[in-house]
Amino acid sequence: MNKRIVKIYPFFERFWHWAQVLLILALMVTGMGLNGVHGLIPFGPAVMLHTLAALVLLALWIFATFWLFTTGAWRQFIPKIEGMLSVARFYAYGVFKGEEHPYEKIFWRKHNPLQAATYFVLKWFIFPAIWVTGLLYLTYNFWADGNSIVAITLIANLHLLSAYVIGAFIIVHIYLLTVGHGFRSHVQPMITGYDEIDLTPEQEAYLETNEPNRLKPLQG
Structure with a gap:
């Protein structure tokens, strides 16, 4: 193995990442306002901004999913057990002892095992949960009837729980x-x-x- 500086994040992946940052930040701020955490934005505009940001983010995720599968980049997010315990131990203990990170980034595997497992759960479980509950919440007037109070309460709580999980991920990240x-x-x-x-x-x-063009000389 030789260490080289390589372009491993193409433009779309970087655009996707930073666009997500801005849109999720907008969703968190407006969502907290809708749940009474702050009163920085009036309720009506907060609903409009929250809905708009959610729909733009959903469109971005759909396009990103298409990109992941057409480019083969989805393989980077498949978790492997090998090495996961050593990475988990490093974050839980070794990092406080000044130990070196046990995972060395390689060309075909830029995420360590714990990262890959976390992204896998987010992309296949948490994100779909917030998409589905958000869309059901948004279209409530089209499918609900007088007996739907239990359903909408469950949907709202699952949506909020998914948002908390994503928020916790951002803090840890x-x-x-x-x-x-x-x-x-x-x-x-x-x-x-x-x-x-x-x-x-x-x-x-x-x-x-x-x-x-994907290679750069190592810094001396």
């Missing part, structure tokens, strides 16, 4: 960006697309021959 090599080194690859990873000689030769 931001915290983990501060461990290891520091916040900047974690965030910069999602801005520039380039990160330092391990390449096999065959991968390095392929990129140098066919995609040299």
Whole structure:
């Protein structure tokens, strides 16, 4: 394995990530307002902004899902048991002892096992839960009748629970960006697309021959 600086995050993946950040932030602020946490935005405009941000985010997720499967990038999110315990131990204990991260990012596996498992649960369970409950909530007047109070209460609570899970993920995600090599080194690859990873000689030769623009010299 040789360490090289490689462009592993294409433009769409970076756009998708930062667009999600802005839209989820808008949903969290408006959602908290709708639940009485603050009164920064009047109820009517908060509903409109929350609905608009949700529909734009849903469209982005649909397009991103299409992109993941057509490019084969979905394989990055398939969890593996191997190495998961060592990564979990590092975050729970080793990081406070100054230990090195046990996972080295490689060309075909940019997410460590714990990251992949977390993203898998989010993308296949939590996000669909918030999509379905949100759409049912939004279309309540089209399907509900006088006996639907139990159903709408359940839908509202599941929607709120899914939002709390996503909020907890964001808090933990931001915290983990501060461990290891520091916040900047974690965030910069999602801005520039380039990160330092391990390449096999065959991968390095392929990129140098066919995609040299994806390689940068190591910083001295």
